[in-house]
Amino acid sequence: MYRIIDTTKYWVGISIVLCTASIVLWLVWGLNLGIDFTGGTAMQVHFPTAEQRPTVEEMRETLIDLGFGEAHVQTAGESDLTMKLQQVTNEQRQQILDAYTDRGVTETQFVSVGPSLGSELKRKSTVAIILVLLAIIAYISYAFRKVSNGPVPSWVFGVAAIVALFHDIFIPIGVFTVLGQVWDVQVDALFVTALLTVLGFSVHDTIVVFDRIREGLKDRAKKSFREIINSSVNSTLTRSINTSLCTLIVMFALYFFGGESIRYFVLTLIIGIISGTYSSIFIASPLLLLGQRLLKRT
DSSP states (O other), X not given: OOOTGGGHHHHHHHHHHHHHHHHHHHHHHOOOBOHXXXXXXXXXXXXXSXXXXXXXXXXXXXXXXXXXXXXXXXXXXXXXXXXXXXXXXXXXXXXXXXXXXXXXXXXXXXXXXXXXXXXXXXXXHHHHHHHXXXXXXXXXXXXXXXXXXSSSOHHHHHHHHXXXXXXXXXXXXXHHXXXXXXXXXXXXXXXXXXXXXXXXXXXXXXXXHHHXXXXXXXGTTTSOHHHHHHHHHHHHHHHHHHHHHHHHHHHHHHHHHSOGGGHHHHHHHHHHHHHHHHHIIIIIHHXXXXXXXXXXXX
């Protein structure tokens, strides 16, 4: 049996370093928000062949010549280009298409989001994440209410799960802060959707471990709380890793062979699933032992 609890300080130390770095980078650089949050226009155009498609640099120069300033342009599929710009009128939209009429350009997508709608979406996304975290605390506190007379009260289970979930949020945020700064990767509403999905996946994994700990408390006369936690984590370790690996196989297949439009959504899920599996094993359960020490329970 692997003595996970005895090496907690190393695992927690790694998480503290990663989360601190993520928060600092986020505060210094900030996320590169897409038009879903800032307002603007997203446009995708199609060319008959890859050879007829202009390069990203050519399209950027064309947009600058048309008065759009710096624009976010990237390739999509074999012969498409996507552009994220400031607010575009129908006349300006036609000017972009007219610039490449000789190459057989056609418009395949056009979405415009006003700045007020973008601000509202940003606010609602934050509220949604906060409400999910509060609901998880309430649910776990209720589900584990019968252990309140044990080594730790039920609310400690909820707080431990939330600390692990914050870990699972900050890691993807840190990664995408760096991606936005280095490769101009933007986050949109799908990023928030991915974070909420990660929260659900991670808390499910954590509750499985907590439930095994609750069952193990029946042997308190024979084992210490530390031993119960360690044996519970070990008994669910194989299941947690196998579940995550099966999910990651699907995610990597979607990342490499799926469409360009969901690539960063899938990448967020991949990072979150890895982080969530790690936190369920090495962060959430050891925090119960810390709670026992702080509350001075036996």
